[in-house]
Structures are given as structure tokens and as C-alpha cells.
Amino acid sequence: xxxxxxARNISKSFIGVRALNNIDITINAxxxxxxxxxxxxxxxxxxxxxxxxxxxxxxxxxxxxxKYKNLTPIEAMNKGIQVIYQDLxxxxxxxxxxxxxxxxxxxxxxxxxNWKKIKxxxxxxxxxxxVKMNLDETVGExxxxxxQMVAICRALAQDAKILFMDEPTTALTKTEVDHLMKIMLExxxxxxxxxxxxxxxxxxxxxxxxxxxxxxxxxxxDFNSKDLDxxxxxxxxxxxxxxxxxxxRTCKDNSPILEIDHLTRKGQYEDxxxxxxxxxxxxxxxLLGSGRTELxxxxxxxxxxxxGSIRINGKETSIASPMAxxxxxxxxxxxxxxNQGLFIxxxxxxxxSSALIDTICKKGLIRKAEEDTIAQKYVNELKVRTPSIETVxxxxxxxxxxxxxxxxxxxxxxxVFIMDTxxxxxxxxxxxxxxxxxxxxxxxxxxxxFISDEIQEIMANCNRVIVLANGKCIREFDxxxxxxxxxxxxxxxxxxxxxxEEVTP
Amino acid sequence: MNKIKxxxxxxxxxxxxxxxxxxxxxxxxxAFGGSMYSGRNIQSMAFQIPEFGFLALAMMLSNMxxxxxxxxxxxxxxxxxxxxxxxxxxxxxxxxxxxxxILALIVAAVTSLIFGAFNGLIxxxxxxxxxxxxxxxxxxxxGIGMALTGGSSIGDIDPLFAEFGKSVVLGLPLxxxxxxxxxxxxxxxxxxxxxxxxxxxxxxxxVAARFSAVNNEKMSILVFMATGFLAGxxxxxxxxxxxxxxxxxxxxxxxxxxxxxxxxxxxxxxGKGKVQGVVIAIxxxxxxxxxxxxMSLSPYTKKLIWGIMLVLVLxxxxxxxxxxxKRTLKQSMKNLQSAQ
Numbered sequence: 109x110x111x112x113x114x115a116r117n118i119s120k121s122f123i124g125v126r127a128l129n130n131i132d133i134t135i136n137a138x139x140x141x142x143x144x145x146x147x148x149x150x151x152x153x154x155x156x157x158x159x160x161x162x163x164x165x166x167x168x169x170x171x172x173x174x175k176y177k178n179l180t181p182i183e184a185m186n187k188g189i190q191v192i193y194q195d196l197x198x199x200x201x202x203x204x205x206x207x208x209x210x211x212x213x214x215x216x217x218x219x220x221x222n223w224k225k226i227k228x229x230x231x232x233x234x235x236x237x238x239v240k241m242n243l244d245e246t247v248g249e250x251x252x253x254x255x256q257m258v259a260i261c262r263a264l265a266q267d268a269k270i271l272f273m274d275e276p277t278t279a280l281t282k283t284e285v286d287h288l289m290k291i292m293l294e295x296x297x298x299x300x301x302x303x304x305x306x307x308x309x310x311x312x313x314x315x316x317x318x319x320x321x322x323x324x325x326x327x328x329x330d331f332n333s334k335d336l337d338x339x340x341x342x343x344x345x346x347x348x349x350x351x352x353x354x355x356x357r358t359c360k361d362n363s364p365i366l367e368i369d370h371l372t373r374k375g376q377y378e379d380x381x382x383x384x385x386x387x388x389x390x391x392x393x394x395l396l397g398s399g400r401t402e403l404x405x406x407x408x409x410x411x412x413x414x415x416g417s418i419r420i421n422g423k424e425t426s427i428a429s430p431m432a433x434x435x436x437x438x439x440x441x442x443x444x445x446x447n448q449g450l451f452i453x454x455x456x457x458x459x460x461s462s463a464l465i466d467t468i469c470k471k472g473l474i475r476k477a478e479e480d481t482i483a484q485k486y487v488n489e490l491k492v493r494t495p496s497i498e499t500v501x502x503x504x505x506x507x508x509x510x511x512x513x514x515x516x517x518x519x520x521x522x523x524v525f526i527m528d529t530x531x532x533x534x535x536x537x538x539x540x541x542x543x544x545x546x547x548x549x550x551x552x553x554x555x556x557x558f559i560s561d562e563i564q565e566i567m568a569n570c571n572r573v574i575v576l577a578n579g580k581c582i583r584e585f586d587x588x589x590x591x592x593x594x595x596x597x598x599x600x601x602x603x604x605x606x607x608x609e610e611v612t613p
Numbered sequence: 614m615n616k617i618k619x620x621x622x623x624x625x626x627x628x629x630x631x632x633x634x635x636x637x638x639x640x641x642x643x644a645f646g647g648s649m650y651s652g653r654n655i656q657s658m659a660f661q662i663p664e665f666g667f668l669a670l671a672m673m674l675s676n677m678x679x680x681x682x683x684x685x686x687x688x689x690x691x692x693x694x695x696x697x698x699x700x701x702x703x704x705x706x707x708x709x710x711x712x713x714x715i716l717a718l719i720v721a722a723v724t725s726l727i728f729g730a731f732n733g734l735i736x737x738x739x740x741x742x743x744x745x746x747x748x749x750x751x752x753x754x755x756g757i758g759m760a761l762t763g764g765s766s767i768g769d770i771d772p773l774f775a776e777f778g779k780s781v782v783l784g785l786p787l788x789x790x791x792x793x794x795x796x797x798x799x800x801x802x803x804x805x806x807x808x809x810x811x812x813x814x815x816x817x818x819x820v821a822a823r824f825s826a827v828n829n830e831k832m833s834i835l836v837f838m839a840t841g842f843l844a845g846x847x848x849x850x851x852x853x854x855x856x857x858x859x860x861x862x863x864x865x866x867x868x869x870x871x872x873x874x875x876x877x878x879x880x881x882x883x884g885k886g887k888v889q890g891v892v893i894a895i896x897x898x899x900x901x902x903x904x905x906x907x908m909s910l911s912p913y914t915k916k917l918i919w920g921i922m923l924v925l926v927l928x929x930x931x932x933x934x935x936x937x938x939k940r941t942l943k944q945s946m947k948n949l950q951s952a953q
Contacts, residue, residue: 121942121945121946122942123938123941123942123945125945125949126946126949408824410823410824429826429828430823430824430825430826431826431828433826434826440824442824447818447820447821448820448821448824449821449824450818450821451814451817451818451821451822451884452818453817453884453885454813454814454817458810458814461810462814462821462822462825462827463825463826465807465810465811465827466807468807469806469807472806472807472808473805473806473807474805474806474807474810493948494948495947495948499944499948500941500944502941502945503941503944503945503948504945504948505948505949516825
């Protein structure tokens with residue numbers, strides 16, 4: 109096997125992260141190469157550096173013998189590097205044929221559109237991967253799996269030598285994934301190099317020849333996929349055996365804080381009921397689009413409900429705005445830390461006090477000393493690693509940024525804290541520190557709704573779990589059921605089966 | 614030296630602006646010497662600054678929440694027309710002398726606040742972009758003035774009020790002192806109060822503000838009310854200086870206020886900037902404008918120079934942004950290291 113791409117000493121930093129640290133990687137023709145690692149470990153950044161989207165701070169890329177320091181996306185494409193991003197970047201309102209042929213025609217410098225040619229290109233490429241599709245349908249109307257095929261064909265039409273695929277299977281069902289894997293193996297036989305990014309371990313082992321593991325921007329190593337098993341792979345990805353301490357409810361108070369009854373918003377979630385006591389950490393899990401985030405938004409006053417009732421401390425209320433939610437003692441750690449959670453250009457202390465401005469004001473004036481005290485208190489309590497509370501929040505690492513958002517809401521002393529995927533893109537160290545804090549909050553009598561799709565973290569942190577699918581609650585687990593062996597397997601299967609059912613016509 | 618370095622590092626934009634302003638002042642002094650900084654010329658500049666200054670402060674506030682208020686000039690003129698009607702006796706309701714002036718001030722304050730609140734309500738309730746919303750209200754407010762006056766100027770106002778625009782205290786015009794006072798108060802409000810803090814947060818990231826239980830609608834309405842009020846004050850100053858009010862006075866100020874805000878370090882995307890910056894930019898612009906007059910440049914040349922200035926400032930801002938991005942990156946790497 110001959111190497112067709114070599115990247116040497118690639119480094120890239122962004123504000124708040126050293127995304128890549130002296131990475132070397134070699135990609136061979138006729139090989140399926142998997143980049144593995146947790147969220148935010150640098151896989152996607154590396155792909156962007158190799159394909160010319162980012163210019164690396166240091167290092168060079170060598171493609172079929174030619175060296176580049178400042179590779180542009182166009183040069184990369186001309187050299188046969190094709191990237192299929194997670195969102196596929198297709199033209200929704202154009203037909204399948206147009207989508208497949210457009211880049212090729214563009215690169216050949218055609219000034220006019222030749223419909224016959226478009227169709228013949230599209231047909232040729234679809235035959236190559238053995239898929240039949242209606243060429244005249246618009247891409248917006250076809251299934252996710254078929255869109256993936258269109259994206260692959262578009263890349264092949266431009267004489268791809270290396271095909272990068274960023275998490276190609278997240279939106280696909282089991283059968284569709286199997287089909288995609290088959291196509292990948294087929295393409296490999298034809299001499300194409302495929303680099304794919306995934307954190308689904310079973311897929312990685314089915315197709316990959318070589319696995320390169322990343323952790324926090326460092327390359328841990330290249331492994332032959334035969335030399336690894338799931339356990340050793342996840343050990344290399346996380347840097348340790350993951351054993352988080354399990355949460356057990358100790359709170360004696362059994363009177364419910366928050367009760368929701370038959371809560372419904374059509375098209376998002378239906379007929380959701382739950383009762384939450386102090387010290388409960390309720391895991392809310394399900395696929396993206398299962399209605400979990402929408403439900404959280406409704407409880408925080410950002411998404412009006414249509415029917416059903418909400419009771420807080422036994423009293424029926426409606427939560428019409430975030431202001432009302434705050435007054436009732438409900439806090440939300442939003443899903444999108446960067447846009448919804450933080451004022452990225454502001455100081456740590458201004459972020460921590462942002463939900464408390466009226467409280468720290470006296471006659472309209474901010475009491476700066478009090479603001480500093482509060483900020484310092486939560487920075488210490490949550491172990492935010494920072495030179496000072498005056499530091500601009502955007503310069504911190506992801507984990508420390510998340511701690512600041514948690515601190516901001518903890519400072520309001522909430523009774524119910526809704527956390528929407530609190531550990532996405534966060535390093536292991538911060539992760540376990542955040543878990544520790546959450547347990548401490550719950551021990552102190554706070555009720556927590558913990559939204560996540562990582563089963564491991566749900567098992568470690570929650571004493572009850574609700575599984576959502578298509579907006580409905582499909583199963584509830586209480587403390588005893590969760591305690592039994594194999595509960596995690598049952599939950600994983602529940603979610604998995606649901607995703608397969610969803611798309612079968 | 615270290616101290617200066619620290620200060621410059623703390624607020625790069627403002628430091629550069631101060632440097633630039635000093636450069637302009639010194640250059641102009643070198644070129645024109647006595648005629649530029651004669652008592653008379655300084656006084657005449659100080660008379661010209663406030664009407665434009667208040668409009669620029671109004672524009673600044675709307676820029677700071679990531680919006681724009683195109684209706685400020687229309688607002689100022691129509692408020693001036695209302696006030697002029699009170700002051701010339703048409704709408705005086707039998708008041709005389711000082712009572713009439715007080716009534717006029719109340720009318721001015723109320724109308725300007727109503728115009729501002731109207732802008733704020735439209736923007737908060739319909740989530741229309743402020744550019745479109747205020748374009749509409751600009752035409753509407755202008756229309757009100759037009760319907761009342763038919764386009765002619767309303768004069769013959771109470772001499773007591775006209776005196777206000779001409780009186781001099783401690784060598785400088787009363788209205789200039791008023792401008793400085795209002796700027797100071799506005800600066801303090803922005804940096805010390807809860808309202809000011811919410812304004813920066815809301816302006817910087819309205820989504821995160823909403824997720825932090827900041828009442829965005831209320832903020833939008835309050836900010837545009839304040840904008841309207843400042844524009845109304847500009848209207849009063851115009852009225853007292855010109856002794857009459859009419860639709861369309863000072864229309865060319867609109868673009869200049871935006872230039873001043875950009876030079877003064879206000880980010881049109883919101884959440885950034887300080888009153889000091891805008892005040893310095895206003896004074897600098899006036900000094901240059903004065904210098905152009907002494908050089909007897911034609912209005913066309915002046916326009917050309919303003920245009921070049923704006924483009925230069927945009928270029929400079931780009932360079933500064935790239936530089937501070939690099940600095941933040943470095944700082945961030947340092948933070949990461951110290952955290953480990």
C-alpha cells in the first residue's frame with residue numbers, strides 16, 4: 109500500500125483550546141482509516157487542516173509527493189481530497205442529479221448547463237456504488253441515508269482519491285448503517301482511501317483497517333484494528349478506565365418539588381408526566397429530536413406548552429418566561445454553551461452574576477464588592493481553573509467555561525436544575541469534577557433533570573431514568589430497576605430499537 | 614512606562630483613539646496655531662458640538678444593543694416643532710414666560726419618549742430588525758412634522774428659551790456644559806448600574822441574555838426610549854440655536870453620527886464601546902471640521918475626507934481586531950498552561 113497523504117507536525121490552536129498538538133498522520137490508498145476520540149479531541153480540526161479549510165499554525169501536508177504549507181480547499185479538491193461533512197452540504201432544492209454533478213461541472217469550467225451530461229454523470233456514479241435512485245427528486249425529499257449516498261457520489265464524481273467522512277452514521281438506522289459499511293468496503297477495494305470519524309465503537313471495528321486515536325489534541329497512536337478491542341480503545345480514548353462513582357439519593361424529604369402532568373406540545377413531545385423530589389437526579393435520555401431539549405425549554409419558559417399542568421411545591425403554576433422560571437427556582441444549563449450559555453467576550457465575574465443582576469443591585473447600582481465575592485465563591489467551589497475572576501470567559505477551556513455557566517445558575521440557588529447535555533465537548537478531568545458537583549447539589553436537596561445520550565454518564569449520575577422517543581415517554585426506570593445488572597444494556601437497546609423503527613416505512 | 618503599557622493593554626481601542634485625537638490636536642495646532650485655538654474659535658466649536666453630540670449619543674445607544682435608530686433626526690426635528698408650537702404660543706394653553714418654557718420642556722420630554730418607546734415596542738414585539746422598524750418610524754415621525762407645518766419653519770419662539778442656546782458659562786456655552794454633563798451621566802449609568810450591565814450583556818449576546826433570565830423585551834424598549842430622549846434633547850438644542858424648527862434640518866447628520874460611533878469604538882454588532890470614546894471622537898471630528906473651514910475647503914472636499922477617514926478607521930479596526938484576537942489566543946494558551 110502506498111501512502112497518498114502525509115501530514116507532519118500539524119499544530120493548531122483556537123481561543124480556549126490547543127486543538128492539535130504536533131500531529132503526524134499517514135493515509136494509504138485502499139485503506140479504511142478511522143479517527144477515534146471523544147468529542148473535542150481534535151479529529152474534525154485535523155480533517156479541516158488536511159483539506160485546506162484551516163491553515164495550521166505549524167506543519168505541512170504532503171499529497172502524492174507535493175508539499176503544502178498553506179493548502180487551500182480548491183488545491184485540496186484538485187488533488188482528490190474530498191470531505192463529506194456531518195451536514196453533507198447538499199443543495200436542498202436541487203435534484204439528486206444536479207447535486208451529484210454540480211461540483212464536477214464547476215471544476216471542468218463549464219459555462220452552460222448540459223442536462224444530458226448531468227444525468228449521465230449521476231447515473232455513472234450511482235452505478236459505481238450500486239445504488240438506484242430517482243434522479244429528478246429534490247434532495248430535500250429523500251431520506252437521510254440517500255442523501256449520504258448523494259454526497260458520496262458527488263465526491264466520487266470529482267475523482268476522489270481520499271474520502272473523509274465526518275460521523276456519517278449518526279442519523280442512520282441500523283440497516284442503513286450496514287449498507288453504508290458495505291459500500292465503504294466496496295470503494296476500498298477500488299483503491300480509494302477512506303478516512304472516517306466516528307465514536308461508535310462497533311462500527312469502527314467492522315470496517316477500519318487502521319485506527320488513529322486522539323485525546324485532547326494529542327495523537328495517542330496508530331493501531332491496527334485487530335490489535336484493539338472495545339475496552340482498550342475506550343481506554344486509549346479517555347486515558348483511563350472509566351469508573352465514575354455512582355449516585356445514591358440520600359435526601360430524606362420525599363415531598364415532590366416539581367410535578368408535571370400530561371404535558372404536551374404537538375410535534376415536539378406528548379403526554380409527559382413526572383414527579384421530582386429533592387435530591388432526585390432524573391436522567392432524560394433519547395435520540396436527538398426525541399423531544400428532550402424541547403421539554404427542557406418548556407420548563408424554563410422558552411417554549412409554551414399546549415396542554416397539561418406544572419406544579420411546583422404542590423402549587424399549580426405556568427412558566428411563561430425565563431424570568432418566571434427563575435422566580436420559581438428553576439435553572440437551565442443550555443445545550444449550546446457557546447451561544448446560549450455564555451457571554452464569551454465578558455469576564456468570568458460578569459458571566460457568573462448575569463442571572464443575578466437585580467439581586468446584587470442596590471438602588472440600581474451594582475455592588476461591585478458583592479459581585480466579586482459571589483464570583484470568587486463559585487469559582488472556588490466549582491474549581492474553575494483561571495488566573496482570576498477578571499479573565500475573559502472565552503479564553504478558558506471548554507470544561508472551565510461549562511463550570512462558569514453552572515456557577516451562574518448555582519448562584520441563584522435553584523430548586524430544580526435542568527442540565528441539557530452538560531458534558532459535551534469537555535475533557536475527562538472537568539467531567540468528573542462536574543459530576544462530583546452535581547452529586548453535591550443533589551445531596552443538598554436540589555432536584556436535577558439530567559439530559560444526556562451517553563448511557564455511562566446517565567448510569568453514574570441518575571437515580572431514575574426516563575427514556576423518550578418521538579416525543580413520548582417509552583419507559584421509566586426507578587431506583588431498583590436501575591440498580592439491577594444490565595439496566596444500561598436495556599436502555600441502550602430501547603434507544604437503538606427506536607431509531608430502527610422510526611424510519612422503516 | 615510600565616503603567617502606561619498596562620493601561621494601553623487594558624483598553625486598546627480607547628488608547629488608540631486618545632492617541633489619534635492628540636495627534637489631530639497637535640497637528641492642527643502646528644498648522645494653524647493661534648487661529649485654531651483662539652478663545653473665539655474654541656467657543657464657536659463648543660457651540661456646534663452639542664446638537665450633533667446628542668444625536669451621536671443616541672445613535673451610540675442603539676448601536677450598543679446591536680441595532681440602529683434611523684429615526685433620530687426626524688425625532689429631533691418633530692420634537693423641536695412641537696416645542697416651537699408651545700413656545701410661540703400656538704399650543705401654550707394660556708401659560709406665559711417661565712411657565713411656558715417649563716411646559717415646552719415637558720412636551721419635548723414626553724414626545725421624545727413616546728417616539729422612542731414606539732420604536733422599542735415595534736422592535737421588541739415584532740422582532741423586526743431595527744433598521745427596518747426605524748426606517749418606518751422615521752418616515753412616520755417626519756410625516757407628523759410635515760402634516761403639522763406643511764414644510765415651513767416654525768419660529769417666533771419665546772426669547773427666554775432662545776437665550777438658553779446662546780448663554781455662556783465659564784467661557785464655554787451652557788449647552789456644551791449640558792452635553793458634557795449628560796455624557797458623564799450616561800457613562801456612569803452604563804458602567805455602574807444594573808441597567809448598564811444588562812445593556813452590555815443584551816447587546817453582546819441577546820440569546821445568552823434570554824437564557825440568563827434578562828428581560829430582553831424590556832431592555833429593548835428602555836434602550837430605544839433613552840435613544841429617543843437623547844434625540845429629543847438634540848431637537849431642543851437645535852431649536853434654541855436656530856430659533857426655529859422645521860422638518861429636514863440636519864438630515865446629513867445621520868450618517869455622520871454613525872461615522873463618529875465607529876471611530877469612537879462602538880461595535881455596530883452590539884455589546885462593545887464606551888461613552889468616553891464617542892465623546893472624544895465627536896470633539897476630534899469637530900476640530901477637524903473647523904480646520905477644514907479655516908483651510909476653506911469646499912464641502913465636496915470635506916465629504917471626500919470624511920469618507921477616507923471612515924474607510925481608514927474600518928481598516929484600522931480590522932487590524933486591531935486581528936491583533937487582539939492573537940493576544941486573546943496567547944492569553945488563552947497561558948490560562949491553559951497555568952490551569953494544568
